[in-house]
Amino acid sequence: MIRLTGIERVFRVGGEEVHALRGVSLDIAQGEYLSIMGPSGSGKSTLLNVLGLLDRPNAGRYELNGRDVTGLADDELARVRREAIGFVFQFFHLVPRLTAEQNIELPMVLAGIEPAERRRRLDRLLAEYGLEDRAGHRPDQLSGGQCQRVAIARALSMGPTLILADEPTGNLDRHTGQEVMAVLERVHHEGGTVAVVTHDPEIGARAQRRIRLVDGEVVEDKRSGGG
Amino acid sequence: MIRLTGIERVFRVGGEEVHALRGVSLDIAQGEYLSIMGPSGSGKSTLLNVLGLLDRPNAGRYELNGRDVTGLADDELARVRREAIGFVFQFFHLVPRLTAEQNIELPMVLAGIEPAERRRRLDRLLAEYGLEDRAGHRPDQLSGGQCQRVAIARALSMGPTLILADEPTGNLDRHTGQEVMAVLERVHHEGGTVAVVTHDPEIGARAQRRIRLVDGEVVEDKRSGGG
Ligand SMILES: Nc1ncnc2c1ncn2[C@@H]1O[C@H](COP(=O)(O)OP(=O)(O)OP(=O)(O)O)[C@@H](O)[C@H]1O
Ligand SMILES: Nc1ncnc2c1ncn2[C@@H]1O[C@H](COP(=O)(O)OP(=O)(O)OP(=O)(O)O)[C@@H](O)[C@H]1O
Numbered sequence: 306m307i308r309l310t311g312i313e314r315v316f317r318v319g320g321e322e323v324h325a326l327r328g329v330s331l332d333i334a335q336g337e338y339l340s341i342m343g344p345s346g347s348g349k350s351t352l353l354n355v356l357g358l359l360d361r362p363n364a365g366r367y368e369l370n371g372r373d374v375t376g377l378a379d380d381e382l383a384r385v386r387r388e389a390i391g392f393v394f395q396f397f398h399l400v401p402r403l404t405a406e407q408n409i410e411l412p413m414v415l416a417g418i419e420p421a422e423r424r425r426r427l428d429r430l431l432a433e434y435g436l437e438d439r440a441g442h443r444p445d446q447l448s449g450g451q452c453q454r455v456a457i458a459r460a461l462s463m464g465p466t467l468i469l470a471d472e473p474t475g476n477l478d479r480h481t482g483q484e485v486m487a488v489l490e491r492v493h494h495e496g497g498t499v500a501v502v503t504h505d506p507e508i509g510a511r512a513q514r515r516i517r518l519v520d521g522e523v524v525e526d527k528r529s530g531g532g
Numbered sequence: 533m534i535r536l537t538g539i540e541r542v543f544r545v546g547g548e549e550v551h552a553l554r555g556v557s558l559d560i561a562q563g564e565y566l567s568i569m570g571p572s573g574s575g576k577s578t579l580l581n582v583l584g585l586l587d588r589p590n591a592g593r594y595e596l597n598g599r600d601v602t603g604l605a606d607d608e609l610a611r612v613r614r615e616a617i618g619f620v621f622q623f624f625h626l627v628p629r630l631t632a633e634q635n636i637e638l639p640m641v642l643a644g645i646e647p648a649e650r651r652r653r654l655d656r657l658l659a660e661y662g663l664e665d666r667a668g669h670r671p672d673q674l675s676g677g678q679c680q681r682v683a684i685a686r687a688l689s690m691g692p693t694l695i696l697a698d699e700p701t702g703n704l705d706r707h708t709g710q711e712v713m714a715v716l717e718r719v720h721h722e723g724g725t726v727a728v729v730t731h732d733p734e735i736g737a738r739a740q741r742r743i744r745l746v747d748g749e750v751v752e753d754k755r756s757g758g759g
């Protein structure tokens with residue numbers, strides 16, 4: 306489903322270069338559930354952004370479902386992203402002027418989903434994430450963990466088959482974090498492909514396949530039995 | 533050093549009320565090291581904001597070093613905050629236009645610290661937090677965990693005796709998180725008062741005193757031996 310070959314991502318700051326990803330090659334099959342761990346600054350968010358078509362590599366190739374997406378124009382990338390990928394950002398990127406409910410609903414509105422169907426999905430997502438009595442709050446009227454749950458619900462509202470989640474439990478207590486992972490894992494049980502960046506070894510260990518990044522390189526790629 | 537008596541904090545959203553803190557009473561002595569844990573949405577950030585003079589209670593009293601600070605005017609609150617309290621925000625609140633180094637330096641510039649002394653403290657903080665080769669990066673050119681470390685370094689740059697840290701290791705791998713806690717604990721060893729909000733039980737267990745909030749109330753307040 307996903308094939309990365311020799312991905313390089315170099316940032317330039319002032320006169321210097323930061324090699325955030327160094328020759329990363331990775332195959333991810335449809336239906337896999339993997340975690341990505343590694344030290345702060347090792348390139349995890351950068352890798353997820355490349356996978357999510359939010360950032361372009363400086364070198365290397367990205368094939369998504371057999372199609373080379375490396376060279377696509379911005380509007381085409383945006384279309385593929387909207388239709389196929391649910392992305393949970395490390396710092397949420399919620400729309401400040403919209404309520405929790407409106408934020409979750411936004412991808413569905415953009416996709417032209419009917420109001421009655423949007424309402425059905427919203428009710429289910431708000432209940433699943435314990436956000437029912439915060440639906441009308443804007444992000445600045447929510448706790449950190451409530452914002453995180455809104456970001457996750459938004460990523461799932463279009464029922465995408467590829468979920469990319471950057472630290473989805475970072476601001477959640479253990480119990481709420483387990484609930485969130487249960488929902489993401491249900492997407493996996495239903496056939497979806499799920500990649501989770503996490504600093505929490507307990508969360509990382511839940512995945513079938515565990516990738517470790519250090520200084521922009523994949524240094525470990527283990528599968529647990531019964532993959 | 534800190535006495536909270538019957539603190540109430542009520543938010544109003546549309547027609548409804550959210551009781552974020554309900555009758556919280558708490559004494560914190562100079563030199564204590566405590567952790568505050570509890571479910572997402574239980575009032576931890578709100579409590580820390582009240583302690584940090586960033587938010588006013590709707591009822592109840594806050595005495596800081598014997599002085600009633602509940603009714604102070606905004607500019608006086610700001611002065612007390614600047615001089616006595618180092619605050620690490622759950623989502624950092626770094627200045628986007630400034631570099632990592634300039635962000636860390638900002639409180640010192642505002643306090644009129646001499647350039648040579650600022651440079652000395654900056655060099656020490658950048659080294660302590662592994663940020664030396666990211667000093668010239670702006671927040672959007674830093675990883676999540678690097679931003680978090682900049683926020684912590686900034687809070688410590690004025691050598692405050694009261695440190696309030698909201699989820700200081702939330703975006704850090706275990707190793708970097710331990711390093712950060714070691715620096716905060718050094719402040720404690722040197723006589724400072726440290727309160728850490730955390731979702732990580734391992735981090736919470738390091739404190740001498742552990743407070744648990746549920747639904748705006750203190751439900752647990754335990755001290756470990758040798759406090
Ligand atoms: N826009 C940018 N410009 C310059 N350097 C950048 C930029 N974005 C990221 N970096 C650098 O690239 C490296 C990788 O960043 P990335 O955000 O992928 O790390 P990460 O593994 O997600 O870290 P964390 O666990 O702290 O979130 C970091 O050293 C960071 O400073
Ligand atoms: N400005 C606000 N307006 C309305 N409600 C608010 C506001 N700020 C916080 N709340 C609500 O008050 C409650 C406590 O929020 P707080 O941010 O203190 O929780 P928290 O314990 O820090 O949660 P987390 O662990 O998710 O960060 C939450 O239910 C939240 O929705």
Ligand SMILES: [Mg+2]
Pocket residue numbers: 349350351395471675676677
């Ligand atoms: Mg990251």
Ligand SMILES: [Mg+2]
Pocket residue numbers: 448449450576577578622698
């Ligand atoms: Mg909080």
